[in-house]
Amino acid sequence: MTLKKEVRVHPIRDGTVIDHIKAGQAMNVLRILGITGSSSAVISVAMNVSSQDIGSKDVVKIENRELMEKEVDKIALISPNATINIIREFGVAGKHRVELPEMVESMVRCANPNCISNTNEPVSSKFEVKKGPIRLRCIYCEHVITENIVEQLL
Amino acid sequence: MNIDRRHIVSMKDFTRDEIDVVLERAIKLEPLARGGRSDILAGNILALLFYEPSTRTRMSFETAMLRLGGSVLNLGSKEASSVVKGETLADTIRVISTYSDAIVLRHPSEGSARMAAEYASVPIINGGDGAGHHPTQTLLDLYTIKKESHLEQLDIAIVGDLKYGRTVHSLAYALSLYGANITLVSPQQLKIPDQIKEDLKAMGARVSETENLDEVLDSVDVLYMTRIQKERFPDPTEYSKVVGAYKITEAHLDNLREDMIIMHPLPRVYEIDASVDDSAHARYFEQSFYGVPIRMALLTMVLGVEV
Ligand SMILES: Nc1ncnc2c1ncn2[C@@H]1O[C@H](COP(=O)(O)OP(=O)(O)OP(=O)(O)O)[C@@H](O)[C@H]1O
Ligand SMILES: [Mg+2]
Numbered sequence: 314m315t316l317k318k319e320v321r322v323h324p325i326r327d328g329t330v331i332d333h334i335k336a337g338q339a340m341n342v343l344r345i346l347g348i349t350g351s352s353s354a355v356i357s358v359a360m361n362v363s364s365q366d367i368g369s370k371d372v373v374k375i376e377n378r379e380l381m382e383k384e385v386d387k388i389a390l391i392s393p394n395a396t397i398n399i400i401r402e403f404g405v406a407g408k409h410r411v412e413l414p415e416m417v418e419s420m421v422r423c424a425n426p427n428c429i430s431n432t433n434e435p436v437s438s439k440f441e442v443k444k445g446p447i448r449l450r451c452i453y454c455e456h457v458i459t460e461n462i463v464e465q466l467l
Numbered sequence: 468m469n470i471d472r473r474h475i476v477s478m479k480d481f482t483r484d485e486i487d488v489v490l491e492r493a494i495k496l497e498p499l500a501r502g503g504r505s506d507i508l509a510g511n512i513l514a515l516l517f518y519e520p521s522t523r524t525r526m527s528f529e530t531a532m533l534r535l536g537g538s539v540l541n542l543g544s545k546e547a548s549s550v551v552k553g554e555t556l557a558d559t560i561r562v563i564s565t566y567s568d569a570i571v572l573r574h575p576s577e578g579s580a581r582m583a584a585e586y587a588s589v590p591i592i593n594g595g596d597g598a599g600h601h602p603t604q605t606l607l608d609l610y611t612i613k614k615e616s617h618l619e620q621l622d623i624a625i626v627g628d629l630k631y632g633r634t635v636h637s638l639a640y641a642l643s644l645y646g647a648n649i650t651l652v653s654p655q656q657l658k659i660p661d662q663i664k665e666d667l668k669a670m671g672a673r674v675s676e677t678e679n680l681d682e683v684l685d686s687v688d689v690l691y692m693t694r695i696q697k698e699r700f701p702d703p704t705e706y707s708k709v710v711g712a713y714k715i716t717e718a719h720l721d722n723l724r725e726d727m728i729i730m731h732p733l734p735r736v737y738e739i740d741a742s743v744d745d746s747a748h749a750r751y752f753e754q755s756f757y758g759v760p761i762r763m764a765l766l767t768m769v770l771g772v773e774v
């Protein structure tokens with residue numbers, strides 16, 4: 314019911330609704346999308362909305378924009394259960410769950426300051442992704458990032 | 468199972484069978500390491516790229532190569548090379564690949580050897596990447612245990628800095644492939660990270676921990692001592708206390724199991740008193756010699772030469 318009301322308040326014609334974002338992560342999703350106070354995009358954000366399936370969630374709605382694969386992968390790292398809804402002509406034209414990639418490249422900075430990927434060498438960071446509680450293992454130094462992945466996002 | 472012409476970066480790249488192949492080959496080559504002459508590597512050039520000081524690793528690679536008839540190229544001092552002009556490691560590796568048949572790399576950054584392997588057109592052997600891996604050390608440790616004790620049903624105590632000493636982590640990892648019974652002996656501040664302990668157990672090692680060195684002296688087959696670095700202790704009095712508690716001296720010798728061997732990757736500082744050197748337990752000098760047959764074995768493998 315609450316969701317239906319939401320739609321009535323903020324209907325968008327074309328754009329993207331990122332639903333089932335882990336509660337508290339909406340601002341980080343905006344950060345991933347590069348949305349700052351100075352961008353002109355029309356955005357609405359709902360935080361701590363109650364949801365039958367996951368207790369409480371955040372929702373981000375963006376007008377006239379579809380997401381790039383890399384943005385979706387980053388969202389998966391901080392909120393693996395999020396769903397991406399493509400809105401066209403006020404209706405849901407497509408829906409998919411974000412999916413954790415098996416490898417992430419140039420997306421996360423290694424938390425080991427002494428890692429070769431944090432030097433001026435021409436390599437980009439690469440991590441193997443382990444599911445469950447998400448764990449990122451640097452393929453260079455083998456350092457594992459488990460917490461505060463959002464702080465390490467590039 | 469094919470280590471021929473492959474990079475040697477981390478012990479995690481090895482299966483137990485592959486380790487056994489390396490150890491068997493080292494047994495074959497040991498007589499040559501003891502002063503023989505051979506030309507099986509004649510015509511091959513090994514480049515030694517050491518961005519950090521090393522005595523044992525560098526010299527034992529050189530000896531291994533020279534005794535098998537190969538040649539070595541040294542990077543030389545940092546000042547004399549273009550490293551000082553700011554050339555990236557990636558570029559240096561690409562260039563040196565065209566001058567040599569294999570490269571041994573020691574570099575201060577973790578992951579440098581893995582990256583070098585991506586850029587090299589010849590095999591890279593990791594001679595130590597920062598606080599990361601040092602697989603040839605682990606292999607020579609395993610060889611020492613095989614020769615001087617036994618790898619099956621092994622009871623080993625690893626003593627000292629188990630937190631930062633990542634070569635200890637590789638050793639424990641490799642030993643767990645053999646189902647070893649590992650006792651980790653360290654002060655509270657230098658305990659092995661939980662994550663690594665869990666990984667070892669998951670791999671089939673039996674792992675226990677203690678702070679008390681005396682507890683293990685009469686029960687283990689191998690006592691593996693490591694250096695405790697002063698830098699790890701903000702408080703110097705705390706450091707002296709710890710150093711005193713994790714030191715083997717003549718006074719301990721009577722309590723040791725007769726066939727127990729004492730190992731140390733060297734250089735030692737205070738961990739083993741010189742009075743222990745002539746005892747029947749000491750094996751640390753043999754251990755550093757065994758670096759030669761092990762490195763001979765690895766060189767023949769990465770260079771694709773039959774033995
Ligand atoms: N035109 C629109 N404008 C704004 N938001 C919309 C629009 N259409 C749908 N939404 C929002 O998109 C999300 C998905 O819509 P949908 O109708 O598929 O809901 P649902 O059946 O609850 O989906 P799910 O099973 O993924 O939870 C909801 O949060 C909904 O409020
Ligand atoms: Mg719903």
Ligand SMILES: [Zn+2]
Pocket residue numbers: 423424425428429430451452453454455456578
């Ligand atoms: Zn790293």
